[in-house]
Amino acid sequence: MTKKLEELEAFVVEGKVAIPATYSAGTVGSRFLIEMRDNKRIMGMRCSKCGIVYVPPRSTCESCFDKLDEWVEVSDTGTILTYTVACQPSPVLPAEPPVIYGIIRLDGAGTGFVHMLGEVKSEELRVGMRVKAVFKEERTASVLDIKYFRPLK
Amino acid sequence: MEKEPTQEYIQVKIDTPRPYRWSTGKYLGKLYKEARDRKKLVTNRCTKCKELVYPPQMVCGRCKVEAGQDWVEMSDKGTVVQYTYLIFPRWDPHRGEYYSSPYPSATVLLDSGLYLRSRLEEQDTKKLKRGMRVQAVWKEKGRGRGQDDIEYFRTIEELEVGK
Amino acid sequence: MANRVAIVGIGQTFHKSKRPDVNQAEMANEAVRAALTDAQLGSKDIEAVVSSNMEPFEGVYLPDHWMASEMAACGKSGFKVATGGTSGASAVVEAFHLIASGLASTSLVVGFQKHDTGDTQAGMTACMTPVFGSGATTGAISEFANQALVYMEKSGAKEEHAAMVRLKADRGACRNPYAQLKLGLKGVEEILSSGYLEWPIRILDFCPQTCGACALVLASEEIAGKITRKPVWIADTITVHQEPFRAGSFGDPTGLETYSQDVASTKLYKRNGITNPRKDIDMAEIYEPSTWEEMMHYEHYHFCDENEGWKLIEKGITAIEGEFPVNPSGGVLSTNPIGATPVIRVAEAALQIRGDAGEHQVTRDVKTAVATALGGCNWTTMILLRRSL
Numbered sequence: 225m226t227k228k229l230e231e232l233e234a235f236v237v238e239g240k241v242a243i244p245a246t247y248s249a250g251t252v253g254s255r256f257l258i259e260m261r262d263n264k265r266i267m268g269m270r271c272s273k274c275g276i277v278y279v280p281p282r283s284t285c286e287s288c289f290d291k292l293d294e295w296v297e298v299s300d301t302g303t304i305l306t307y308t309v310a311c312q313p314s315p316v317l318p319a320e321p322p323v324i325y326g327i328i329r330l331d332g333a334g335t336g337f338v339h340m341l342g343e344v345k346s347e348e349l350r351v352g353m354r355v356k357a358v359f360k361e362e363r364t365a366s367v368l369d370i371k372y373f374r375p376l377k
Numbered sequence: 378m379e380k381e382p383t384q385e386y387i388q389v390k391i392d393t394p395r396p397y398r399w400s401t402g403k404y405l406g407k408l409y410k411e412a413r414d415r416k417k418l419v420t421n422r423c424t425k426c427k428e429l430v431y432p433p434q435m436v437c438g439r440c441k442v443e444a445g446q447d448w449v450e451m452s453d454k455g456t457v458v459q460y461t462y463l464i465f466p467r468w469d470p471h472r473g474e475y476y477s478s479p480y481p482s483a484t485v486l487l488d489s490g491l492y493l494r495s496r497l498e499e500q501d502t503k504k505l506k507r508g509m510r511v512q513a514v515w516k517e518k519g520r521g522r523g524q525d526d527i528e529y530f531r532t533i534e535e536l537e538v539g540k
Numbered sequence: 541m542a543n544r545v546a547i548v549g550i551g552q553t554f555h556k557s558k559r560p561d562v563n564q565a566e567m568a569n570e571a572v573r574a575a576l577t578d579a580q581l582g583s584k585d586i587e588a589v590v591s592s593n594m595e596p597f598e599g600v601y602l603p604d605h606w607m608a609s610e611m612a613a614c615g616k617s618g619f620k621v622a623t624g625g626t627s628g629a630s631a632v633v634e635a636f637h638l639i640a641s642g643l644a645s646t647s648l649v650v651g652f653q654k655h656d657t658g659d660t661q662a663g664m665t666a667c668m669t670p671v672f673g674s675g676a677t678t679g680a681i682s683e684f685a686n687q688a689l690v691y692m693e694k695s696g697a698k699e700e701h702a703a704m705v706r707l708k709a710d711r712g713a714c715r716n717p718y719a720q721l722k723l724g725l726k727g728v729e730e731i732l733s734s735g736y737l738e739w740p741i742r743i744l745d746f747c748p749q750t751c752g753a754c755a756l757v758l759a760s761e762e763i764a765g766k767i768t769r770k771p772v773w774i775a776d777t778i779t780v781h782q783e784p785f786r787a788g789s790f791g792d793p794t795g796l797e798t799y800s801q802d803v804a805s806t807k808l809y810k811r812n813g814i815t816n817p818r819k820d821i822d823m824a825e826i827y828e829p830s831t832w833e834e835m836m837h838y839e840h841y842h843f844c845d846e847n848e849g850w851k852l853i854e855k856g857i858t859a860i861e862g863e864f865p866v867n868p869s870g871g872v873l874s875t876n877p878i879g880a881t882p883v884i885r886v887a888e889a890a891l892q893i894r895g896d897a898g899e900h901q902v903t904r905d906v907k908t909a910v911a912t913a914l915g916g917c918n919w920t921t922m923i924l925l926r927r928s929l
Contacts, residue, residue, distance in 0.1 A: 232403035232404070232406055232407050233403070233406050233407070233410055234400060234401060234402055234403050234406040235400070235401040235405070235406040235409045235410065235521055236398050236399065236400050236401070237398070237399045237400075237401060237409075237521065237522065238396070238397070238398050238399075239396070239397055239399070240394040240395065240396050240397070240473070241394065241395050241397060241470050242392055242393070242394035242395070242470055242473040243392075243468075243470045243596070243599060243658060243659050243662045243663055244390065244391070244392035244468075244658075244659055244662075245390070245391050245392070245598065245599035245657050245658045245659075246388050246389070246390050246391075246656065246657055246658075247388065247389045247390075247391070247563070247600070247657055248386060248387075248388055248559065248560045248561075248562065248563055248654070248656065248657070249386065249387040249388065249389070249563060250386075250560075250561060250562040250563035250566050251384065251386070251561045251562065251566075252566070253387065253563055254384075254385060254386050254387040257387045258385060258387065282565075282609065282610075283565075283566050283569065283610070284565075284566075284569050284609050284610045285609070286608075286609035286614050287614075288583075289582070289583035289584075289609075289612055291573070315393065365387045366389075384561065386560035386561060388560060391599070458690070459686040459687070459689050459690050460686070460689065461682050461685035461686050461689065461738050461739055461740075461741075462738065462739050463738050464735065464736045464737055464738060464739065465737065465738075467661060467662075468659055468661070468662040469662070470659075470662040470663070482682060483686075484686055502739070507689070507690075507693065
C-alpha cells in the first residue's frame with residue numbers, strides 16, 4: 225500500500241512531562257536567603273581586587289576570577305535602573321498580572337537586583353526613582369521573602 | 378571579614394508539570410493513525426535497500442536516501458528476544474507517578490522482522506524466558522500514541538507445525 | 541597540517557552523591573580552579589572554554605550561560621556540548637579541534653553534572669517516549685538489563701563475573717581519593733548476596749548518580765613546551781553514531797551487532813598502527829555503565845575475541861597489576877556525573893601516562909592509553925593519548 229505524502233495526516237501529540245527537581249542554593253546562596261529570612265538583611269559579596277559588590281552574592285569574581293569571601297551588608301533601599309510590566313498570564317509569574325518588576329541597584333551594591341515593584345502605578349514609575357524593600361511577615365528563605373519594593377515617600 | 382554562621386543549606390523543590398505539543402510529522406503520523414483507528418502497526422520499507430524502517434521516517438539511515446512511501450502492515454506476533462523487570466518502582470515522567478514492580482518489559486522480534494520494545498502481560502517473572510511467543514493486545518481506546526496504544530504482549534501457546 | 545595538542549592541566553572535584561553546599565556553578569568552579577592550578581595558569585591565559593552537561597537530568601537549562609563567571613568563560617569563545625553520555629568526550633574533541641585548527645592556543649574543558657538535583661532516569665524516559673511507547677522504557681537501566689541477559693546466555697558469563705568486575709572497580713575506587721563509591725567489598729559472595737535493581741542487574745552492578753565536575757586544560761605544542769615537562773598528547777579522536785531506535789537506544793538487543801564501538805575502534809586502530817590492542821595500548825579508561833557492559837566492551841573494542849570478555853576479568857588481566865589494566869580509577873561504576881564522566885576518563889588516562897595517579901597508578905608503564913565514551917543511541921567516542929608523538 226503506497227500513499228502520496230500530501231495524503232498523509234500529521235499528528236500533534238499533547239502531553240505533560242513532570243520531572244521532580246531539587247535545586248541547591250549552595251553555601252553562598254543559602255546564607256543570602258537565610259539572612260533575609262532571619263534578619264531581614266540583604267547581603268552582598270565584595271571582590272577586594274575589583275571592588276565590585278555582587279548582589280545576589282556569588283563565589284567567583286566575573287572579572288578577575290578571584291575566589292570571593294568578603295560578605296558585606298547592602299541597604300534595603302536603592303534606585304530603579306529600569307522596569308517593565310508583565311501583562312499576560314503565565315504559570316511562571318510569581319503573582320497575578322499585571323506584574324510590575326524592575327532592576328534595582330541597592331545602595332552599596334555594584335550590580336542590579338531583579339524584583340517586583342508595588343504600592344505604585346506603572347505610570348508613576350521613573351528610572352532613577354528611589355525604592356525600599358518591603359519584607360513579608362512570614363519568610364521562608366526565598367527571594368520572595370521581599371514582597372516588593374515600594375517608592376520612598 | 379565576617380565568619381559564616383553554621384551551615385543550613387537551602388533547597389528548592391520544583392515539580393511543576395511542563396505541557397508539550399509534539400508534532401509527529403507525516404510518517405510517524407501514519408503509524409499513529411493506523412494504530413489508533415485500525416489497531417495495526419505499519420511502517421515504511423526503504424525503496425532502495427528494501428529493509429523495513431522503524432519507526433517510520435523520511436530518511437533511511439543506512440542508505441541515506443528518502444525512504445519512500447512503501448507502507449507495510451506488520452505482524453502483531455513475535456518472539457521475546459530479551460526481557461527484564463523492575464525491582465524498585467521507577468518514576469514515569471509522562472504520567473507523573475511511579476511504575477509499579479515488577480512491570481516486565483521485553484524486546485520482541487516481530488514475525489515481520491522488526492524489533493519492538495513493550496510491556497509483557499505475564500506478571501510471574503519465573504515464567505519469562507527468551508524465545509517465548511507473544512502477541513500484541515491493543516488498548517480498548519487508542520490515544521493516538523502509535524506503539525504505545527499496545528497495552529502489552531500476551532504469551533501465546535502455539536502449536537508446532539506438523540504435530 | 542594540524543597543530544599538536546596536549547593536556548597540560550587536570551582537575552576534578554571529590555565526587556559525592558549529594559552536594560547541598562554548592563550550586564552547579566560553584567561545583568564546576570572547584571574543578572576549574574584545580575585544573576588551572578595544575579597547569580599553573582590563570583583564567584586570563586585560557587582562550588576558549590568548552591563545557592559539557594546534560595540539562596534534562598538536572599532541569600537547569602543553559603547552564604553555560606549563567607555559569608560563565610565560574611567557568612572563567614566571560615569574554616571567551618566556546619560553548620556547551622550536550623551529546624548524552626558522550627558529552628564530556630565531545631567537549632574534549634571540540635576543545636582539541638579549536639587548538640588543532642589554530643583558532644586558539646589554549647582551551648579549557650569543563651564537564652559537570654549535579655545529579656542530586658533531578659531524576660536522571662525520568663529525564664531519559666521523558667525524552668525517549670513518545671517514539672518508544674511509555675509502556676516499555678524505564679530509562680537506560682532496562683536497556684542494559686536486556687543486554688546483560690543476552691550476554692549471559694550467549695557467552696557463558698556468570699553472575700560471578702559481573703561481581704568480579706565490581707570488585708575490581710571497588711579496589712580501584714578505594715585507592716582513588718576522588719572516587720565516590722568506596723565500598724570496601726571483601727569478595728564476590730558479598731556482592732552475590734545483594735539485591736537486584738532491574739533483573740538481572742544488581743544494584744552493585746550499576747553505576748551511581750554523582751555530583752561532580754572535571755576540568756582539563758589543553759594547549760598547543762608551543763605553549764605546552766613552556767609550562768610543563770609532562771604534556772599528554774592527544775594523538776587521535778573518533779566519534780561514530782549508530783542508526784537510532786533500530787533496536788533500543790543503546791545498541792542491538794541481541795548483542796550481536798555492536799556497530800559503533802566496532803567501527804570506531806577498527807578505524808582508530810588502523811590509522812594509528814595498532815594491530816594488537818592489548819600490546820600496543822598500555823591501559824584503557826572505558827565508559828562502562830554496568831559490570832556486564834564492561835565485559836561486553838572488552839569484546840567490542842577488540843581487547844579480546846567475541847564471547848571472551850568475561851575471561852579477561854576472571855584471569856585478572858584487566859586489574860591494576862594486570863597485563864592490560866582497565867579502569868584502575870574505579871571507572872564509571874564508582875563515579876558517574878554524566879556530563880563529567882568522559883572528561884574523567886580522559887583525565888584518569890592522562891594521569892596514568894604522567895605517572896601521577898598515586899595509589900591507583902598501574903604497574904605497567906603507560907605510554908599509550910585510550911579513553912572511551914558511550915552515549916544514548918549507542919554513540920561511541922574514543923580518544924587516544926600518548927606520552928610522546
